[in-house]
Every structure is written in structure tokens, then in C-alpha cells.
Amino acid sequence: MNNRNAGSVISRSINLLFGDENIARWETVKKIIRNPNSRIGLIMIGILTLVGIFAPFIAPYDPYQQVLTESLEPPGLSHLFGTDLYGRDVMSRVIHGAWIAVKICVIGVGIAFIVGNLAGALSGYYEGWIDTIIMRIVDSIMAFPFLVLVIAIMAIFGPGLKNLYFAIAIVSWCQYARIVRSRYLSEKEEDYVRAAEAVGFSDKRIIFGHLMPNSIAPTIVYASLDCALVILVAASLSFVGVGAQPPIPEWGAQIAEGRQLLQVGWWIATFPALGIMYTVIGFSLIGDGLRDMLEK
Amino acid sequence: MDVDIVSDHKNKMKEISRNETVIEIGHLKKYYVLRKGFIDKILVREQKYVKAVDDISLDIRRGETFGLVGESGCGKSTLGRCVLRLESITAGNIRVFGQNIRSLADRQLKKLRKEVQVVFQNPYSTLPPHKIIGNMLKEVINHHEIVKRDMIKEYCLDLLGQVGLSEVFYTKKPKALSGGQRQRAAIARALATEPKFIVLDEPVTALDTSIQAQILNLLMELQNKRDLTYLFIAHDLSVIRHVSDTVGVMYLGKLVELAPTKELFQKCLHPYTKSLASSSPLLSEVYRIDRIELTGEVPSPIDPPAGCRFHTRCPFSFSRCSKEEPKLIGPDKGHLVSCFLYS
Amino acid sequence: MMNLLEIKDLHTYFEGNGAIVKAVDGADLSIREREVVGLVGESGSGKTTIANSLLRILPETGRIVSGGIIFKGINIRELSEKEMQFKIRGNEISMIFQDPMVSLNPLFTVGEQITSVLKLHQDIGQKEAKTKAIDLFRKVRISDPEKRFDNYPHELSGGMIQRVTIAMAMSCEPSLIIADEPTTALDVTIANQILNEFEELIGEIGVSVLWITHDLGVIKRICDYVNVMYAGTLMEQGTVKTVFENPLHSYTFGLLRSNVIYYEPKGKIPTIMGELSEIPHQGCKFYPRCPIGDEGCLQESIELRKIDENHSIRCIKPEDAKRLSRSKNHGFQGVC
Numbered sequence: 001m002n003n004r005n006a007g008s009v010i011s012r013s014i015n016l017l018f019g020d021e022n023i024a025r026w027e028t029v030k031k032i033i034r035n036p037n038s039r040i041g042l043i044m045i046g047i048l049t050l051v052g053i054f055a056p057f058i059a060p061y062d063p064y065q066q067v068l069t070e071s072l073e074p075p076g077l078s079h080l081f082g083t084d085l086y087g088r089d090v091m092s093r094v095i096h097g098a099w100i101a102v103k104i105c106v107i108g109v110g111i112a113f114i115v116g117n118l119a120g121a122l123s124g125y126y127e128g129w130i131d132t133i134i135m136r137i138v139d140s141i142m143a144f145p146f147l148v149l150v151i152a153i154m155a156i157f158g159p160g161l162k163n164l165y166f167a168i169a170i171v172s173w174c175q176y177a178r179i180v181r182s183r184y185l186s187e188k189e190e191d192y193v194r195a196a197e198a199v200g201f202s203d204k205r206i207i208f209g210h211l212m213p214n215s216i217a218p219t220i221v222y223a224s225l226d227c228a229l230v231i232l233v234a235a236s237l238s239f240v241g242v243g244a245q246p247p248i249p250e251w252g253a254q255i256a257e258g259r260q261l262l263q264v265g266w267w268i269a270t271f272p273a274l275g276i277m278y279t280v281i282g283f284s285l286i287g288d289g290l291r292d293m294l295e296k
Numbered sequence: 297m298d299v300d301i302v303s304d305h306k307n308k309m310k311e312i313s314r315n316e317t318v319i320e321i322g323h324l325k326k327y328y329v330l331r332k333g334f335i336d337k338i339l340v341r342e343q344k345y346v347k348a349v350d351d352i353s354l355d356i357r358r359g360e361t362f363g364l365v366g367e368s369g370c371g372k373s374t375l376g377r378c379v380l381r382l383e384s385i386t387a388g389n390i391r392v393f394g395q396n397i398r399s400l401a402d403r404q405l406k407k408l409r410k411e412v413q414v415v416f417q418n419p420y421s422t423l424p425p426h427k428i429i430g431n432m433l434k435e436v437i438n439h440h441e442i443v444k445r446d447m448i449k450e451y452c453l454d455l456l457g458q459v460g461l462s463e464v465f466y467t468k469k470p471k472a473l474s475g476g477q478r479q480r481a482a483i484a485r486a487l488a489t490e491p492k493f494i495v496l497d498e499p500v501t502a503l504d505t506s507i508q509a510q511i512l513n514l515l516m517e518l519q520n521k522r523d524l525t526y527l528f529i530a531h532d533l534s535v536i537r538h539v540s541d542t543v544g545v546m547y548l549g550k551l552v553e554l555a556p557t558k559e560l561f562q563k564c565l566h567p568y569t570k571s572l573a574s575s576s577p578l579l580s581e582v583y584r585i586d587r588i589e590l591t592g593e594v595p596s597p598i599d600p601p602a603g604c605r606f607h608t609r610c611p612f613s614f615s616r617c618s619k620e621e622p623k624l625i626g627p628d629k630g631h632l633v634s635c636f637l638y639s
Numbered sequence: 640m641m642n643l644l645e646i647k648d649l650h651t652y653f654e655g656n657g658a659i660v661k662a663v664d665g666a667d668l669s670i671r672e673r674e675v676v677g678l679v680g681e682s683g684s685g686k687t688t689i690a691n692s693l694l695r696i697l698p699e700t701g702r703i704v705s706g707g708i709i710f711k712g713i714n715i716r717e718l719s720e721k722e723m724q725f726k727i728r729g730n731e732i733s734m735i736f737q738d739p740m741v742s743l744n745p746l747f748t749v750g751e752q753i754t755s756v757l758k759l760h761q762d763i764g765q766k767e768a769k770t771k772a773i774d775l776f777r778k779v780r781i782s783d784p785e786k787r788f789d790n791y792p793h794e795l796s797g798g799m800i801q802r803v804t805i806a807m808a809m810s811c812e813p814s815l816i817i818a819d820e821p822t823t824a825l826d827v828t829i830a831n832q833i834l835n836e837f838e839e840l841i842g843e844i845g846v847s848v849l850w851i852t853h854d855l856g857v858i859k860r861i862c863d864y865v866n867v868m869y870a871g872t873l874m875e876q877g878t879v880k881t882v883f884e885n886p887l888h889s890y891t892f893g894l895l896r897s898n899v900i901y902y903e904p905k906g907k908i909p910t911i912m913g914e915l916s917e918i919p920h921q922g923c924k925f926y927p928r929c930p931i932g933d934e935g936c937l938q939e940s941i942e943l944r945k946i947d948e949n950h951s952i953r954c955i956k957p958e959d960a961k962r963l964s965r966s967k968n969h970g971f972q973g974v975c
Contacts, residue, residue: 192421192423192425194416195422197382198382198414199409199436199485199489200405214425
């Protein structure tokens with residue numbers, strides 16, 4: 001009861017601040033927060049993001065500083081997660097890795113999300129030759145297994161984090177384009193779109209103002225699940241050596257480094273692996289929660 | 297005394313303007329190209345068309361309601377969309393307020409969009425689902441710059457009031473509205489641009505009986521108050537009878553009968569119109585229209601029957617009907633029918 | 640004469656998100672042998688839920704809370720799911736749905752679908768079932784039944800499909816057919832044909848029908864008896880003649896009144912004000928929209944009362960309603 005009162009007080013004050021229109025939007029946000037899955041997921045990813053942003057302040061040591069005298073120390077009071085072969089603090093490296101994970105999601109998935117939504121919108125709204133061109137490009141990209149194509153692109157542009165973001169974006173926008181296109185194809189037949197045309201709104205306005213808000217939900221759900229996937233792909237690439245290069249504290253690269261030392265130092269590979277697991281679970285929970293909320 | 301003169305003058309002006317034709321449709325054709333399959337392309341088969349609207353001419357005068365009636369698939373909605381210029385025109389002309397809408401510059405098109413509006417059938421898909429009613433109206437009003445920005449909310453609330461919705465609906469999303477309320481909101485949107493002509497595409501078909509009557513009352517009241525011209529599309533003759541001044545009956549893309557409403561019901565001529573009237577027992581009783589039961593189904597508009605398109609279902613058809621196409625001609629002035637029984 | 644079906648004070652509620660929706664909240668109706676009974680009401684009045692309760696095919700969130708459904712002396716609520724499936728559904732009571740396009744499975748020919756029903760309920764082989772199916776097709780006036788037998792639903796028009804569903808409903812010679820707005824989705828001339836044929840057909844085979852619709856015209860045309868629902872509650876029932884000529888509930892009166900056909904073209908149509916939205920917790924559910932209601936209507940729950948042999952209403956002021964229906968100034972004014 002109290003909770004509900006607080007909610008209505010907040011929505012009323014939002015109303016006072018921003019006008020009546022935003023109540024509806026606030027209702028959606030409230031729904032998402034109320035869902036246990038997305039709430040836990042949001043908290044987990046929120047923590048990850050904060051840790052990433054404030055990594056330089058949280059991390060006890062410099063992730064790049066080698067102290068050869070403290071090589072391969074097991075987890076203890078001075079180094080909570082232990083140290084690696086070169087005496088670098090594993091905990092600091094994992095914390096700095098969080099920032100890289102966040103960047104991969106924001107940049108890689110972000111570009112794919114925007115490009116995919118635009119391409120799908122054009123394709124679905126106009127059909128005809130635009131649709132043919134975009135969809136054939138999509139088809140040819142999706143003809144290759146995801147990982148193989150990313151590795152191929154990385155091999156052409158050379159390894160490194162920047163290229164990794166773009167390689168991921170180039171490959172993963174296709175799914176978004178397909179989802180959005182199919183939504184547009186059905187949604188644009190609805191009467192409210194006809195009515196918008198009859199009022200004289202421009203194509204741009206109909207696409208972005210009327211169709212997009214009604215077809216973006218499934219891509220948001222997909223994006224949160226895609227984040228989980230992309231983290232794994234990035235880690236795999238770094239693991240096989242075409243992604244982030246040492247000494248960058250990327251989680252996949254750290255696992256690769258720790259792999260040979262599993263017998264003498266299990267902690268070197270384990271903690272970055274836990275980081276990956278945490279992130280993947282977080283995003284998956286958000287995705288599940290959003291799906292429950294938005295796709296009903 | 298003065299008042300009398302003024303109102304007299306007004307009536308006279310109204311009378312004059314009433315005879316003015318505002319919508320003029322001449323030999324309108326709308327064909328949809330049927331997509332060819334791969335094999336058709338190889339064999340260079342003939343291109344097929346769906347002849348949704350096939351050579352239709354009609355005039356709509358200022359202030360009147362033109363009722364267009366027919367079964368689903370007869371092309372009545374397509375005709376409405378052509379007038380709205382939501383569809384391209386295959387052949388023929390449509391003049392809206394003297395302007396040929398086949399080729400329009402951007403500015404003229406914007407003017408047309410302001411003057412001609414539409415209300416659709418399905419109340420559940422006609423409103424943008426993510427927008428509150430107020431924002432939906434505001435967007436339309438801003439686009440056509442109907443009122444100054446600081447007056448806009450009052451204008452919206454006034455609009456809602458005119459269609460019988462209270463202020464609380466301003467912040468409601470379509471989800472929270474019942475069918476009738478949604479249709480009222482759709483009417484408010486159509487009125488927002490202060491149009492002179494509204495296409496009503498089955499506006500009450502999807503509503504409950506008691507709500508239907510409410511919406512019909514509202515539409516007629518608005519017409520009187522704002523001097524609107526309507527193109528009222530429906531499949532229900534009793535609704536058409538109630539609202540229209542002139543009725544056009546469509547069958548498979550053709551106009552089969554065209555007459556002033558009173559005339560049409562008192563002297564119903566075309567067998568198809570009679571069969572439509574027969575489906576409402578009360579209607580055929582009141583107007584003493586012979587009841588005609590049809591057999592068979594509506595043929596496909598891709599390959600419509602040769603000659604009179606109705607001859608496959610017509611109980612009176614004779615050999616001439618399948619060979620020649622009847623013209624839409626009038627036994628009386630103003631009452632046109634396309635049937636060999638009357639020529 | 641014994642009643643074939645008797646529903647007594649039925650309550651069916653839906654639960655979801657912590658809220659209870661009383662879809663059917665007090666419905667009484669009876670159907671005698673060879674009788675066509677109409678059930679009329681606006682969308683949301685619970686008429687389809689009654690049909691679903693009868694066949695016990697409610698969605699998971701719905702349940703019959705109280706009331707009795709007695710069919711041929713058997714209480715349907717007490718039957719096991721298996722008995723329902725093999726003895727009642729399709730066999731004794733069958734149903735025709737509103738939307739012809741979704742009531743058949745698009746993956747099978749109409750012939751396969753009807754023969755599978757026949758084989759399920761009657762112990763016959765494929766060959767016999769086929770001749771029987773074609774016979775049925777002929778009965779429901781499907782032209783060229785042998786050819787149609789091998790058609791898929793998408794190859795047939797809406798009217799044809801509705802005929803096929805009627806044939807399927809009749810296939811096992813049920814005692815009762817529930818027709819849930821079978822002509823609403825069809826074109827007027829096609830609906831007209833089907834109505835005529837259906838009328839003939841039920842006379843021929845002597846089955847009872849519960850015809851659900853929102854269209855009073857259809858009721859007047861084919862029913863003997865009519866039940867008027869509002870907000871899940873039965874408001875008025877009686878023979879079509881008495882109810883149409885002398886409606887005593889102000890809702891029925893308003894519905895009959897709001898048909899455009901009674902009025903001069905362009906004239907104002909008297910309507911029932913407002914919409915089905917706010918329903919009082921106690922007393923008469925129609926009170927917010929009723930032109931003759933007063934505080935007394937909200938005091939207590941109102942019982943269905945018999946006015947005479949063939950006429951009952953759920954209203955405490957039948958005299959006022961009678962006066963209303965006679966007076967010219969009937970108090971029904973639109974909100975617009």
C-alpha cells in the first residue's frame with residue numbers, strides 16, 4: 001500500500017515537472033523495475049557499469065604494473081584475487097576489464113542497434129529495391145557463422161579493441177534489421193499509419209514518430225540478450241588472439257594468459273571468467289524481464 | 297426583422313453553395329498490379345490486374361453526405377483512399393475543391409491533407425498505440441499550424457469536448473479507451489485540421505448498436521455545425537439510408553446504381569441494390585422493396601465476369617447481360633442505374 | 640415439455656493480475672427441444688463466456704464459480720473432462736464460431752477435418768465418413784460438394800467456410816448447436832443466404848439452437864425466445880414476440896430504440912447514454928445508464944422476476960419502464 005502511494009506521489013510530481021505526457025512513459029519504467037528479473041539484471045549491470053567507470057579509483061593497483069618479485073601469488077590479503085605471472089594484481093585487471101566489457105556493449109551493440117533499426121525501417125517501410133538491396137546484404141552476411149565472419153574481419157583489419165567493436169557491429173546489425181523489417185511490414189498496414197499519411201506527415205515523421213516507437217520493443221529485448229552474446233564473442237576473439245592484445249586487461253585475453261598456468265595459478269583465469277559470467281547473466285536477466293514486459 | 301434578413305441571406309448563400317460540386321470523380325480507375333510469379337515471368341504471361349475501381353464517375357456537392365455502399369471487396373474503400381490520395385490513380389481524374397489531385401506539388405498536397413480527412417473502421421488500430429490522445433492531437437495541430445502554440449491545449453480540450461470526450465481522456469493512451477471512445481478520438485483527430493471534407497470509411501461498423509447510434513448522431517451534429525461534406529462508406533444500407541443525401545451502390549469495382557437517397561429507396565431499381573435491401577427485413581418492409589435472395593459468391597475482381605459483372609448472381613439475367621456491359625444511365629433525371637432491365 | 644438445457648444463476652469469473660472480472664454474473668436461461676433461443680448483448684456482456692462455460696472450454700484464468708448447468712438432466716459441472724470430451728462436446732452440443740477464417744485448420748482439407756470429426760464420434764470408416772460428409776455438404780447448400788471436399792480452407796470464401804463449419808457442427812446430430820455470431824464477419828448478402836439456409840436446416844433436422852449475437856434483427860428473424868444480457872447479467876427474457884413488442888427493461892427498450900431504421904433520415908437517434916464501463920458493485924448494473932433508475936435500484940441485489948408466463952425481467956420498476964415505452968418523451972438522449 002505504502003509502495004503504491006509512493007509511486008503515485010512520484011508520478012504526480014513527474015506530471016508537475018514534465019507535463020501529463022510523461023506519466024505513461026513513467027508507467028512503463030515502473031513496470032520494468034517491478035519485474036524481478038529485469039530488476040536484478042539492471043542492478044547487476046548497474047554495478048558493472050559503475051565499477052567500469054570508476055575502475056581507476058576502485059582498483060587497488062595499476063593493472064599494467066609488473067612486480068616480478070610478487071609473481072604468481074595466490075589470493076590473499078594484499079592481493080585479493082592473487083597476482084599473475086608478471087606480478088600484476090588480478091583484481092585490478094578484472095576491474096579494468098569491466099570497463100572494456102561495458103565499452104564493447106555500448107559501442108558494438110549500440111552501432112548494430114542503430115544501423116539495424118535504420119536499415120530495417122527503410123527496408124520495411126519502402127520495400128521495393130531498397131528492401132532488396134538491404135536484405136541481400138543481410139543475407140550474405142548471415143550466410144557465414146557469426147564467429148567465423150568476425151574473425152575474418154579482424155584478420156583483415158588487424159587485431160585490436162577498436163577493430164573489435166566495429167567487427168561486432170558489422171556482423172550483428174543484420175538481426176536487428178530483420179526483426180525491425182518484419183515489424184514494419186505488418187505495422188505499416190495499420191490504420192493509424194494510414195491516418196498519419198492522411199494528415200500529411202512526412203515519411204520521416206511516420207517512420208520515426210509513429211512506427212518506430214511501436215516496433216522498437218523487440219529490438220531492445222534482443223539488444224540486451226545480444227550484449228551477453230557480444231561479451232562472449234569478444235572474449236573468445238581475445239582468447240584466440242585476434243581481439244584485444246596483451247597487456248590490455250580484457251577478460252578473454254586474461255583467460256588466454258591464465259590458461260597455461262591453470263595448474264600453478266588457477267586464479268588468473270578463474271576471476272575474469274567469473275566476470276564474464278556475471279555480465280552475461282546480468283544482461284540475460286534484463287532481456288528476459290524486458291521481454292515479459294514489452295512483448296505482451 | 298434584421299435577423300430574418302440575415303438568416304434569409306445565410307440560407308440563400310447556403311442554398312447556392314449547396315449546389316456547388318466539391319468532389320468530382322471522373323472515370324476513375326484503380327488497378328493493382330498482381331505480382332508475377334517466376335514461371336509467369338519466364339513464359340511471358342499476360343500481366344494481371346485486380347480491378348478494384350473500374351471507371352467510376354460521381355460528384356459530391358458541398359454539405360451533403362454521399363453514401364457509398366457495397367460488400368467487402370467491391371472497391372468502396374479503395375475509392376475512398378484514392379480521394380484521400382493514399383493510393384495512386386491508374387486512370388481518370390479526381391478534383392477536390394477544383395484541384396486535380398492526380399499531380400500535386402508539395403504545398404498543394406499539404407493543403408489537401410488539411411482540407412480532406414478520414415475516419416477508419418477499426419477503432420482498435422486507428423490510434424497510434426504509444427501516444428496519449430493529447431499528444432496525438434497536438435502533433436496534427438502543430439503540423440498544420442492551426443492555432444498558436446500557447447493555445448494548443450485549450451484547442452485540444454475543446455476538440456475532445458466536441459466529440460463528447462471529457463478532459464481526462466487528454467492524458468489517456470488508446471489502450472485505456474473503449475471502442476466507442478476510440479472512434480470519438482479518431483473523429484477528433486480528423487477534425488483537428490479543420491477539414492471541409494471527411495471520408496468516413498465504415499466508421500460505425502465495428503461498434504455496438506447503442507454506441508453506433510451515438511456516433512452517427514455525433515457525425516451528423518458535427519456536419520451541421522461545421523458545414524462538412526462527407527463521403528460515407530458502409531455496407532449497411534439502413535445506416536446509409538439514415539445519413540446520406542445521395543447513395544452510390546458499388547459492385548465489383550463498378551457503380552451499379554446512383555440516386556438521391558429518398559429516390560433510391562422509394563424506387564429501388566438494380567437487382568443488386570434490392571438484394572442488399574433484402575438482407576435487412578425491416579428496411580425492405582418499410583420501403584416495400586421486393587426481396588431478392590442471391591445465390592453464389594462474389595466473383596474475383598481479378599477476372600471479373602464479362603458483360604454485366606452482376607450477371608452470375610442475378611436472378612433476372614438474360615443472354616445480353618453476359619455479352620454486353622450495361623452503361624450507367626438514368627431512367628429519371630438524377631437516378632442512374634446500370635442494368636439492361638431499364639434500358 | 641422438459642427443458643433440454645437449463646442454466647441457473649450462473650457465475651463465471653476471470654482472475655488475473657490480482658483482479659477478478661465477473662464476466663458472467665447471474666445468468667438464467669433455458670432451452671427446450673427444437674427451440675431456437677437468442678442470446679443478445681453488446682460486446683463485453685459475457686454472452687460468449689456463457690457458451691464457453693456450457694462446453695467447459697474456458698481459458699485457464701476463468702472458472703465457473705457457482706450456478707447449475709443442467710443438460711438433459713445431467714449436471715455438466717459434475718462431469719469429468721473425459722466425459723465432456725466424448726459425450727458432450729461435438730456429440731451432444733456443438734459450436735459454430737464467429738470468425739470463419741480461424742475456425743478451421745489451414746493445414747488440412749475441409750474434407751479431412753469433417754471426416755475426422757465423424758470418425759471420432761461415430762464408429763464408422765473412412766469411406767462411410769466421406770459419403771456422409773458430402774451429404775452434409777449438400778445439406779448446407781455447398782455447391783459441387785465432391786470438389787469442395789478436397790479444398791483447403793484458404794481456397795474457399797468466407798461464406799463457404801461458414802457453411803463447412805455448420806456442416807461440421809451438424810455432423811454428429813447434436814441436440815444443441817451453439818452459434819456464436821456466425822454471420823457477423825460475413826458480407827450482408829452472404830449472411831442473408833446463410834441465415835435463410837440455416838433456418839430451413841434447423842427446421843429439417845429438429846435441433847435446438849442457442850444463437851448468440853449483438854444484432855436484434857437476426858434474433859427477430861430466426862429465434863423463438865430471446866435473452867438479453869448486460870454486463871454479465873441477464874436482464875430480460877421472453878418470447879421474441881413479447882419482448883420485441885413490449886420490452887419491459889429499459890436496456891432492451893433502449894437497444895430496440897437505437898436502431899436507425901426507425902427514424903427519419905438525418906434525424907437524431909435516441910440512444911442509451913454512456914458506455915458499458917462503470918458498473919455498480921451492488922444493485923442494478925444498468926443503473927448508471929438507465930433513464931428511470933433511482934437510489935432504490937442500488938439498494939439490494941435484484942432478482943429475475945416473472946412478469947407473466949413468457950416474460951421475466953431483472954428490474955424493480957417494470958411499471959415505470961412500461962410507462963417509458965409508451966411515452967413519446969422517453970428520456971433516452973444521446974450524450975452528444
